[in-house]
Amino acid sequence: MKWSWKIGSYAGIGVFIHATFLLIIAWVGFTSWQQTHTLAGTLEGILFILVLFATVVLHEFGHALTARRYGIKTRDITLYPIGGVARLERMPDKPVQEFWVAVAGPAVNVIIAGLLFGWQAFFGVLEPLTNLSLTGGQFIERMITVNIFLVLFNLIPAFPMDGGRVLRSLLAMRLEYSRATQIAASIGQGIAVLFAITGLLSNPFLVFIAFFVWVGAAQEASMVRTKSALDGIPVSRLMQTDFQTLSPRDTLAHAAELILRGSQADYPVMENGSVLGLLTHDDILTAIANQGPNGLVGSVKRRDFQRLDANEMLESALMGMQNPAVNTIPVTSRGLLVGLLTVENIREFILIQSALRKAPKRDELVSNTA
Secondary structure, eight states: OTTEEEEEEETTEEEEEETTHHHHHHHHHHHHHHHHOSHHHHHHHHHHHHHHHHHHHHHHHHHHHHHHHTTOOEEEEEEETTEEEEEESSOOSSHHHHHHHHHHHHHHHHHHHHHHHHHHHHHTOOOOGGGOOSSSSOHHHHHHHHHHHHHHHHTSSSTTSHHHHHHHHHHHTTSOHHHHHHHHHHHHHHHHHHHHHHHHHTOTHHHHHHHHHHHHHHHHHHHHHHHHHHTTOBGGGTOBOSOOOBOTTSBHHHHHHHHHHSSOOOEEEEETTEEEEEEOHHHHHHHHHHHOTTOBGGGTOBSSOOOEETTSBHHHHHHTTOOTTOOEEEEEETTEEEEEEEHHHHHHHHHHHHHHHHSOOHHHHHHHHO
16 A cells, blocks of 8 residues: 555454654654653653554454454555554445444453553552643553543544444444435534534644544445445446457557557456456556566566456445556456456446436426426
8 A cells, every 4th residue: 555554464454554654653752742851751652652553453453353253354454643444345234233343443442441440440550530641640541541532532423433333333224224324424524513613613633533524424425325326236237348458478569559549548468368467557657667668568467456257246346446556357257358347437337327316307308398
């Protein structure tokens, strides 16, 4: 992933930190120095935020491992300044499953806070909350407080927080899924407006959170509308059947000519009727710059690519098109290449479906023209 570095993995799930994560480290270090004016205080503040984000990783693994129980894989977990994101391959099919996946993350923070509280209570070292700050007070007690805060914050009923998914799952037990999503998204955006107003009057950071919540709610609603539009539609209905292919022995100059002569951007690499790889538009340009126009297609083709069967549903196909570098998937039937499915195909189909829903019915047209 761009601007991200892998720091480890567990259960086959990679954990990454985004480059912007370093900003919060720098900010905490600067704030700690201003408060303590000591190296020890500064390092303690940085250690505190690192331990805090370790609990965020555990929170995300709560989601990921619970999703695995329902047969859902997690692509990766990435840490950002605003928290962590576990990228599930798909959302659970049943509302009750989504409920348990959503609450699993906050449940981890409850367990962490409970264990730490028990430790502090056993040794009788609990302090008043007024003595706690980023750099002041018992380290463990500060971790208890922040884990409780994470639970309360994540259970706000607004996307993309866990509370938004909990709310949607409860609504979906009674309503149609897309309708439940729309209601949950509207509630989330209403909360975003309240955050923004409060932030303008008191804490500007709430304005940032409001923007984050508003965009997250809009994206979730858009994603579910897309999923609904593709439900029950086979890949064969949208795939391109008029396409060009390349041979491993073709030159990059020939591939560039095909780009110039037509509208196709990505090309299956074929030999003896089998798809050996895929060559994208960007791959061709990069290879020409590195090898020159006489380089061979076979040396730069992508060997790791997804294939689809013509009878597969578009919803499952969409999950496989998460790699922003690859916009095209070869479609086969009985082992033979029969078409290409592109992001543009899907996008145009959704736009056409949206236009059809807005179009006046035949009776309306008759009454309007009479």
